[in-house]
Amino acid sequence: MVTFSPTGWAARYKDPEYPNLVVQEAVERFSEDGDALVVDRRYGTLIPARARTGFVGLVECGRMMSVVPAPPGWRVGGQTDDGYAWSDPVVAWLVDETGTGYPLIRDGRHLTMVEDAVSEYTLSGPDDPDPSVKPDTDSDGGDGRSVGEAVQ
Structure with a gap:
């Protein structure tokens, strides 16, 4: 879709x-x-x-406004249903009409939105000391930063 x-x-x-x-x-x-x-x-x-x-x-559908390269160090990771842990570099951000950024990863020869590939993932930035450690959460259950903030 x-x-x-x-x-x-x-x-x-x-x-x-x-x-x-x-x-x-x-x-x-x-x-x-x-x-x-x-x-x-x-x-x-x-x-x-x-x-x-x-x-x-x-x-x-969503309106794509731009795609911008991701600064080095941004990664997404998660775990498959059978327990396999994975981590991929974010290669670009797709920015929609609201200014929200969506991480794009390489899937073979194509770029894929992470949300289209998996339902749950963790986003870590270049300043996160260990991408395998889940960040502290604030009162709303998030990590205190939105993906959209990462591209601004």
């Missing part, structure tokens, strides 16, 4: 091979006539979303 797009909208399509499967694609921009435009990968151009087979409609 599309979590973010440049416009804050995603086009939904039924997969012709799997009718119960609905896929989403980012709306890159709107035409002067108001058509939602998506990428046609085959021809390398933008086409109206409704022109693609299986078009269902548009749904709102």
